[in-house]
Amino acid sequence: MRIPILIGELELAEPIADVVLPVRRDGAPYQGARLLVRMQHIPVGYAHLSPDTLAASSVADEVWRQLGPSINARRTSHGLPVLTELAVAGLAPEASLAEEITTRPFVSVIMNTRDRPDSAVATARMLTALRYDPYEIIVVDNAPSSDQTRRAIEAEFGDDTRLRYALEPRRGSSFAKNRGVAESNGEIIAFTDDDVIVDPWWLDGIIRGFRQADDVACVTGLIPTARLDTTAQLYFDKRQAWGTAFDRRIFDLADHRDESPLYPYSAGVFGAGANFAMTKAALTNLGGFDEALGAGTRCGGGEDLEIFMRTILAGHRLVYEPSAVVAHIHRTNPGDLAKQMRTYGSGATSALTAVLLHHRRARRELPRKIVIGAIRLAKAAERTKDDASLPPGMLARERSGMLLGPWLYIRTRFRMRRAASGSDD
Numbered sequence: 001m002r003i004p005i006l007i008g009e010l011e012l013a014e015p016i017a018d019v020v021l022p023v024r025r026d027g028a029p030y031q032g033a034r035l036l037v038r039m040q041h042i043p044v045g046y047a048h049l050s051p052d053t054l055a056a057s058s059v060a061d062e063v064w065r066q067l068g069p070s071i072n073a074r075r076t077s078h079g080l081p082v083l084t085e086l087a088v089a090g091l092a093p094e095a096s097l098a099e100e101i102t103t104r105p106f107v108s109v110i111m112n113t114r115d116r117p118d119s120a121v122a123t124a125r126m127l128t129a130l131r132y133d134p135y136e137i138i139v140v141d142n143a144p145s146s147d148q149t150r151r152a153i154e155a156e157f158g159d160d161t162r163l164r165y166a167l168e169p170r171r172g173s174s175f176a177k178n179r180g181v182a183e184s185n186g187e188i189i190a191f192t193d194d195d196v197i198v199d200p201w202w203l204d205g206i207i208r209g210f211r212q213a214d215d216v217a218c219v220t221g222l223i224p225t226a227r228l229d230t231t232a233q234l235y236f237d238k239r240q241a242w243g244t245a246f247d248r249r250i251f252d253l254a255d256h257r258d259e260s261p262l263y264p265y266s267a268g269v270f271g272a273g274a275n276f277a278m279t280k281a282a283l284t285n286l287g288g289f290d291e292a293l294g295a296g297t298r299c300g301g302g303e304d305l306e307i308f309m310r311t312i313l314a315g316h317r318l319v320y321e322p323s324a325v326v327a328h329i330h331r332t333n334p335g336d337l338a339k340q341m342r343t344y345g346s347g348a349t350s351a352l353t354a355v356l357l358h359h360r361r362a363r364r365e366l367p368r369k370i371v372i373g374a375i376r377l378a379k380a381a382e383r384t385k386d387d388a389s390l391p392p393g394m395l396a397r398e399r400s401g402m403l404l405g406p407w408l409y410i411r412t413r414f415r416m417r418r419a420a421s422g423s424d425d
Contacts, residue, residue, distance in 0.1 A: 002031040003228055003233075004024065004028055005031060006019075006032070006033040007224075007327075008034070008035050009036045010037045010059070011039075011040075012039045012044075012071070012091045013093045015088065015089055016060050017056055018054060018055050018059070019033050030051070031051070032048065032051055034048055035059075036224055037067055039074055039097050040096060040098060041098065041323065042097045042098055043222055043325065044067055044071055044246060047059075047063045060087065071086070079095065080094055080095060104134065105187050105188050106134045106186045107186045107188045107206070107277070108138060108190070109136065109138070110138050110177060110184065110189060110190070110191050111123055111124065111192055111193065112140050112194065113139060113140070113142065114143060114144060114171075114296065115146070115148075116195075117148045117153075120139060122194075123194045123195075124153065126198040127163075127192075128157065128160060128162065131204065135203060136164070136186065139164070140167075141166070141168065142172070142175065143168065143169055143170060143296065166179055166183050170291075173301075174297070174303040176296075177289045186280065187279065187280055187281075188206070188210065188277055188278070188280065189278055190203060190206055193273070195328065196274050196275075196329065197226045197329065198326050199326065199327075201325070202221070202324055205322075208321055209221070209277075209324060212250060215315075215317050216250075216316070217279055217316035217318065218277070218318040219277050219319045220319075221271065221275040221322065221326060222243055222246070222275070222322040222324065222325045223271070223272055223326055224325065225330060226328055226329045227330070229332065230333065232332055232334050232336070233332060235337060236330040236331065236340075237330065238390070240268075240272075242274075242275075243328075245322060247322065248319065248320065249319070250318075250319050251264070251312060251317065251319070251320070252312065252315075253315060264313065265309060265366060270318055272304060273304030274328050275325075275326035289303045289307055290354050292354070293354060294347075295343070298412050299405065300342070300343030300350075300401065301343050301351075302347030306350075306355060313355070313362070337394065342397045345398035345400065345401025346404050347401075348402060350408055351405075352370075352405075353405060354409055
């Protein structure tokens with residue numbers, strides 16, 4: 001894949017138009033386009049277009065060639081006739097593809113931020129434009145170095161009663177998430193970050209996920225790549241699988257187990273922290289987020305992975321719902337990516353260490369599964385080692401973080417206990 005690639009969307013219920021590749025400020029021409037194809041807001045898959053297939057008729061042909069079976073599968077599952085081609089006029093909305101949401105619970109949306117006032121305001125604007133009601137937004141400012149974010153949020157949204165600002169002075173995303181939960185009024189708590197593009201129908205998808213089974217405590221969603229402009233973004237896009245699954249899945253310890261031999265410790269299969277929601281009751285019963293984990297701590301991350309695993313181990317269900325869409329803006333330069341990959345590694349093994357220490361079942365199962373995980377990581381390295389267009393050394397950074405993760409978690413827990421007891425470190 002050559003970059004830059006234009007990222008866009010195509011709604012099949014509307015007429016298909018020409019795809020126009022805009023002129024970039026740096027002068028580098030787009031090498032093609034990746035379109036998230038949707039049917040009445042429900043994602044079907046990606047269509048990858050080369051520069052010579054951007055006219056409306058060619059777009060229709062390519063979308064049909066690449067996604068025709070998936071489109072017909074969605075149609076037949078709703079009793080609609082099979083198509084033999086895709087017309088430029090678009091698909092008539094003969095029936096609704098999404099389960100109708102007749103009752104809408106009150107949702108609290110929590111967005112963590114730290115020292116990024118412009119990003120916080122931009123994401124908050126998208127959150128205030130959600131096509132859902134009723135909901136509230138809590139912007140949690142995590143150990144900021146100044147009051148710029150507070151002032152920016154209050155200046156932009158001071159009259160919007162749905163949004164309020166909260167300060168969490170203790171640094172760490174788990175502290176921030178727990179503060180948001182404490183401030184919330186909703187029966188469902190949705191979480192996102194300040195480096196995302198939020199789909200207007202995000203919360204509809206979240207609620208749809210909660211309706212798929214009994215005892216659903218957590219719903220995660222599709223996280224497509226928002227931009228593909230640099231090799232760093234391309235690497236992260238290839239490394240993570242957040243935006244590649246378009247079928248709903250239910251996870252539990254009974255009839256809905258993943259085929260991975262690592263399950264339920266293959267936390268990456270569940271989703272990621274930029275796009276998930278939990279019932280407030282489940283969060284309370286689970287004791288909230290582990291405050292030794294998360295961005296801003298020595299572990300660097302892992303609080304989302306740990307809560308997903310803990311939800312399954314507690315006997316609840318987790319639903320992956322692809323119609324809940326939040327796109328992620330990946331790091332643009334190799335330096336920032338290298339730091340991120342290290343914290344992804346340390347966060348993952350810190351989360352596994354937390355589960356291992358606190359759950360008897362994990363102590364029985366995890367040791368033998370760690371070997372399988374190491375083999376899988378080696379295979380991931382094989383997928384990118386021969387691609388000269390990608391930044392080198394990222395898997396090594398991730399591995400180094402993984403090796404440090406257990407020690408970082410234990411050290412952080414030790415320091416937290418000493419701080420709570422009033423002892424000197």
